[in-house]
Amino acid sequence: MKIGTMLGDVTTSLFRRPVTRRYPFERRPAPARLRGRLIWNPEKCTGCQLCCRDCPSNAIELIIIDRASKQFLMHYHIDRCTFCAQCVHSCRFNCLGMSNEDWELAALSRDDFSVFYGNESLRQQYLDGLSREGSAAAEAERAAD
Amino acid sequence: MNAFLSAAALLFFPGGLSLLVSGLAYEWADRKLLARMQNRLGPRWFQPLADVVKLLSKEEIVPYGANRLIFNLLPVAALAGPLTAALYVPLFGLPPMYSFQGDLIVVIYLLSLLTICTGLAGANMASRFSVLGATRTLTQVFAYEAPFLLALLGPAIAAGSWEIRSIQAFAETRWLLLTQPLGFLVALIGLMGKLELPPFDAPEAETEIVAGALTEYSGRGLALFRLGKGVEMVVGLTLIAAFFLGGVGNLPGFLLKTLVLLLVLVTLQAVLTRFRIDQVVRGWRWGALLALLQILVMIIWG
Amino acid sequence: MTNPELISFDSLLENGRSLLESQIIEAQTPEPGRLDLVIGPSDLPQAVQTLVDNHWGYLAAITGLDRPESSEVEALYHFCSGPAVLTLRVRVPYAEPALPTICGVIPSATLYEREFMEMFGVQVTGTPDPQRLFLPDDWPEGVYPLRKSFNPQEKVPQVKPKANGDNAGRYIVPIGPQHPALKEPGHFEFTVNGEIVTGASVRLGYVHRGIEKACEERTWTQAMYLLERVCGICSNSHAYAYVLGVEKLAQVEAPERAQAIRELVAGLERIHSHLLWLGVAAHEAGFDTLFMYSWRDRETVMDLLERLTGNRVNYSANLIGGVKFDVDDEQRRTILAGLDYLEERCRHYLDVVSTDAAFLQRTRGVGTMTREQAELLGVVGPTARASGVDRDIRVEAPYGSYRRFPVSIVIEHAGDLEAKFVVRVKEMLVSISTLRALLDNLPPGELVARVPRRIPAGETISRVEAPRGELFYFIKSSGGDKPERVKVRTPSICNFGSVIHTAVGHQFADMPMLLAGIDPCFSCNDRMIVVRKK
Numbered sequence: 001m002k003i004g005t006m007l008g009d010v011t012t013s014l015f016r017r018p019v020t021r022r023y024p025f026e027r028r029p030a031p032a033r034l035r036g037r038l039i040w041n042p043e044k045c046t047g048c049q050l051c052c053r054d055c056p057s058n059a060i061e062l063i064i065i066d067r068a069s070k071q072f073l074m075h076y077h078i079d080r081c082t083f084c085a086q087c088v089h090s091c092r093f094n095c096l097g098m099s100n101e102d103w104e105l106a107a108l109s110r111d112d113f114s115v116f117y118g119n120e121s122l123r124q125q126y127l128d129g130l131s132r133e134g135s136a137a138a139e140a141e142r143a144a145d
Numbered sequence: 146m147n148a149f150l151s152a153a154a155l156l157f158f159p160g161g162l163s164l165l166v167s168g169l170a171y172e173w174a175d176r177k178l179l180a181r182m183q184n185r186l187g188p189r190w191f192q193p194l195a196d197v198v199k200l201l202s203k204e205e206i207v208p209y210g211a212n213r214l215i216f217n218l219l220p221v222a223a224l225a226g227p228l229t230a231a232l233y234v235p236l237f238g239l240p241p242m243y244s245f246q247g248d249l250i251v252v253i254y255l256l257s258l259l260t261i262c263t264g265l266a267g268a269n270m271a272s273r274f275s276v277l278g279a280t281r282t283l284t285q286v287f288a289y290e291a292p293f294l295l296a297l298l299g300p301a302i303a304a305g306s307w308e309i310r311s312i313q314a315f316a317e318t319r320w321l322l323l324t325q326p327l328g329f330l331v332a333l334i335g336l337m338g339k340l341e342l343p344p345f346d347a348p349e350a351e352t353e354i355v356a357g358a359l360t361e362y363s364g365r366g367l368a369l370f371r372l373g374k375g376v377e378m379v380v381g382l383t384l385i386a387a388f389f390l391g392g393v394g395n396l397p398g399f400l401l402k403t404l405v406l407l408l409v410l411v412t413l414q415a416v417l418t419r420f421r422i423d424q425v426v427r428g429w430r431w432g433a434l435l436a437l438l439q440i441l442v443m444i445i446w447g
Numbered sequence: 448m449t450n451p452e453l454i455s456f457d458s459l460l461e462n463g464r465s466l467l468e469s470q471i472i473e474a475q476t477p478e479p480g481r482l483d484l485v486i487g488p489s490d491l492p493q494a495v496q497t498l499v500d501n502h503w504g505y506l507a508a509i510t511g512l513d514r515p516e517s518s519e520v521e522a523l524y525h526f527c528s529g530p531a532v533l534t535l536r537v538r539v540p541y542a543e544p545a546l547p548t549i550c551g552v553i554p555s556a557t558l559y560e561r562e563f564m565e566m567f568g569v570q571v572t573g574t575p576d577p578q579r580l581f582l583p584d585d586w587p588e589g590v591y592p593l594r595k596s597f598n599p600q601e602k603v604p605q606v607k608p609k610a611n612g613d614n615a616g617r618y619i620v621p622i623g624p625q626h627p628a629l630k631e632p633g634h635f636e637f638t639v640n641g642e643i644v645t646g647a648s649v650r651l652g653y654v655h656r657g658i659e660k661a662c663e664e665r666t667w668t669q670a671m672y673l674l675e676r677v678c679g680i681c682s683n684s685h686a687y688a689y690v691l692g693v694e695k696l697a698q699v700e701a702p703e704r705a706q707a708i709r710e711l712v713a714g715l716e717r718i719h720s721h722l723l724w725l726g727v728a729a730h731e732a733g734f735d736t737l738f739m740y741s742w743r744d745r746e747t748v749m750d751l752l753e754r755l756t757g758n759r760v761n762y763s764a765n766l767i768g769g770v771k772f773d774v775d776d777e778q779r780r781t782i783l784a785g786l787d788y789l790e791e792r793c794r795h796y797l798d799v800v801s802t803d804a805a806f807l808q809r810t811r812g813v814g815t816m817t818r819e820q821a822e823l824l825g826v827v828g829p830t831a832r833a834s835g836v837d838r839d840i841r842v843e844a845p846y847g848s849y850r851r852f853p854v855s856i857v858i859e860h861a862g863d864l865e866a867k868f869v870v871r872v873k874e875m876l877v878s879i880s881t882l883r884a885l886l887d888n889l890p891p892g893e894l895v896a897r898v899p900r901r902i903p904a905g906e907t908i909s910r911v912e913a914p915r916g917e918l919f920y921f922i923k924s925s926g927g928d929k930p931e932r933v934k935v936r937t938p939s940i941c942n943f944g945s946v947i948h949t950a951v952g953h954q955f956a957d958m959p960m961l962l963a964g965i966d967p968c969f970s971c972n973d974r975m976i977v978v979r980k981k
Binding site: 054 | 666671737746763
């Protein structure tokens with residue numbers, strides 16, 4: 001039986017730098033395989049939607065603008081995503097990956113969590129269309145009252 | 146003029162405000178050293194102050210079933226005890242503000258006022274945790290009070306006086322640590338028991354009874370109890386440094402000696418596991434025996 | 448080629464079958480190593496008594512199955528002996544839902560019976576404690592969540608709870624639902640006399656999330672992620688048990704390399720879990736320094752796992768049919784270096800927990816459970832192994848690559864808290880050496896085998912050794928793309944009974960330590976202080 005078996009640890013620690021990581025002032029680089037935000041490469045997407053079906057939390061929606069010419073948009077809900085990477089493995093054409101740089105995903109409002117990926121002009125068209133629909137619906141409601 | 150100086154001494158330096166500030170500073174040193182020993186960063190210098198300010202700004206809730214008057218008065222009494230005891234103790238390298246024959250005994254009683262108020266505060270409530278905590282606090286008081294007193298009696302007998310000022314003058318001639326090592330040990334560990342520092346923190350065992358006797362306190366009451374504890378730590382360390390480490394005649398000496406003692410306390414905190422209350426009581430029988438032995442040795446060898 | 452394991456469990460099962468010959472209505476062998484015996488409800492206590500008298504295995508779980516097509520509820524009593532599983536199947540009609548209790552023979556069955564009663568609406572007559580276990584007090588009577596007729600989308604009305612039992616004259620100190628000693632909510636009531644505990648009771652379900660029911664609404668792949676989140680510290684074990692079961696049903700075997708990588712992740716998770724536990728248990732004892740150091744070292748293993756899998760918790764390593772990622776040379780080297788550091792630290796902790804005088808004062812001779820008590824109470828995992836019971840699924844019924852890279856079993860005989868500490872620290876050392884052997888000999892091969900989306904119909908049992916003990920999964924498929932029933936029996940529910948039993952007579956200060964000794968995981972286990980005015 002000994003007294004103070006941790007005395008060695010305790011005294012050496014007094015002369016060493018503490019192990020506490022001083023985040024956010026000091027940031028360590030993330031490992032290569034870190035599962036951060038989802039990234040989608042629309043070039044190879046065929047619109048099979050296996051990723052959407054396998055997602056455990058319905059975080060991905062594929063919006064089909066035109067299937068024949070492979071024009072798709074992806075609606076990604078960051079707040080629903082569990083970062084499990086099942087979609088990455090379900091996709092047979094390697095369209096999906098998880099970023100290892102973008103992992104500080106806190107936001108101040110829910111809207112920031114709703115992200116659209118895809119061709120820039122397609123995206124703009126789609127979002128404009130959505131907002132037009134939204135305001136039209138709102139007006140219709142007001143007219144009905 | 147005299148009255149004005151006395152009032153200033155009582156309120157600002159070396160008593161009163163400066164004592165409260167030094168209590169916070171020693172609490173910070175305790176937490177910081179413990180953290181560094183555990184290989185982590187530890188709080189910044191203003192943490193204890195921030196804690197007190199935060200507590201003072203919180204709502205005080207008197208729980209159902211507690212006597213309101215006692216609930217509010219006990220923290221005040223708890224802080225008043227050590228602050229009064231500080232009047233007779235040589236703080237910051239200065240001689241004690243007041244002094245009379247027998248003030249050693251008075252100081253020891255005043256220092257135990259904090260613990261007794263904690264125990265009474267716990268007993269005042271209906272909450273299970275408070276009552277258990279109060280029982281443990283008061284049990285622990287009975288355990289270490291006698292050995293602590295006996296240990297401090299050693300220097301008193303050697304100096305042939307009950308007055309702290311004279312004992313300190315005697316202690317400055319030789320280091321009583323060397324002639325009364327057992328007494329020093331018992332006194333130091335007794336101080337840990339008094340302050341409920343780990344491993345003697347069974348009365349406020351966080352993982353068993355939430356916060357012991359002070360579970361239901363929040364806001365002002367808790368702030369006062371914490372300040373009282375800080376002051377008691379300073380006063381206790383001063384007393385032991387003054388008696389066993391060759392007196393605290395000047396400011397650098399005071400700081401150095403009390404901080405070295407604090408380091409010893411913190412090391413013991415880091416390295417030992419919390420003792421169960423029945424183990425504390427059993428252990429203190431040995432403490433009392435050692436202290437008595439020390440006094441016997443002293444009396445026989447003069 | 449005869450498989451030596453097959454021989455041994457065949458003979459075990461034959462033995463079991465002959466013991467119960469007179470009561471069998473029907474016998475089936477759904478898969479190698481399992482025997483299902485259908486018996487009548489009235490024969491149940493006698494059958495269980497026979498098995499216990501002949502020391503045939505231990506009761507692992509009681510699964511319930513709802514059979515709306517024949518208006519019956521079926522109860523499955525699973526008895527495990529080594530790699531063999533003998534199941535007693537009893538059917539009761541909706542019209543007369545009553546079963547006799549087996550608590551007279553196996554007292555630890557009380558928790559299983561409580562869960563079965565409230566989830567399926569079957570009255571177990573004579574059970575000692577008919578209180579609800581997981582469902583809250585304001586859940587209405589007559590609503591049974593695991594019956595197929597229950598629609599999870601519908602809102603269940605809240606009813607006024609019945610006034611709780613009479614506590615007059617007893618001084619009860621609660622630990623929970625909120626308490627600094629508990630990392631998760633659970634309600635333990637200790638009746639004390641001064642500092643001595645004279646009685647104890649448990650109420651769980653505070654983090655019950657209805658995962659078993661939720662699995663029935665999701666595809667096989669989605670269900671895996673749900674099950675992974677049953678628990679944070681043994682999340683990989685849950686996923687592992689599930690995919691092993693599904694692969695058995697689909698009759699696909701994952702490639703060897705994938706199996707070895709699964710064992711790698713499981714071993715690292717075990718080290719992580721035990722280090723976490725060491726810190727928490729030390730904190731309960733008041734030894735904060737050990738807590739801080741063991742959690743500092745835990746960062747090493749979490750960093751290894753992050754580098755390997757992409758996340759520090761919820762590794763998401765498994766796919767149905769294999770694993771998601773490979774281990775390349777650089778990874779191997781990093782992991783081996785990390786393991787070297789961890790081994791040195793674990794040896795130091797072994798020294799601390801077995802020789803530190805102050806710590807031993809809190810752990811030696813506290814919470815002692817003899818081997819007989821351990822077997823009677825049905826405990827599993829390191830809690831059982833600390834009392835001399837040699838139960839470890841990785842050794843008795845090796846799965847995955849544990850045949851190729853075996854682990855040695857760690858047993859202590861004292862049965863007290865010190866033994867529990869020593870067992871877990873030694874298990875970490877065993878894991879480290881096994882992982883070294885594994886990393887030096889990783890078999891080549893693919894990472895994943897193809898598994899169809901619709902899993903063929905059948906029932907399977909999957910048993911895995913989680914860090915806390917035996918994790919028991921019962922998976923039933925009806926041929927579709929969603930599971931029909933997933934039953935999760937976690938190790939902690941077996942061990943809670945032992946706390947209640949050993950608590951009496953100890954000091955109240957030992958209660959948090961006793962709780963910590965079984966390494967409770969309330970999240971795994973679950974799918975209020977009221978001051979009464981007198």
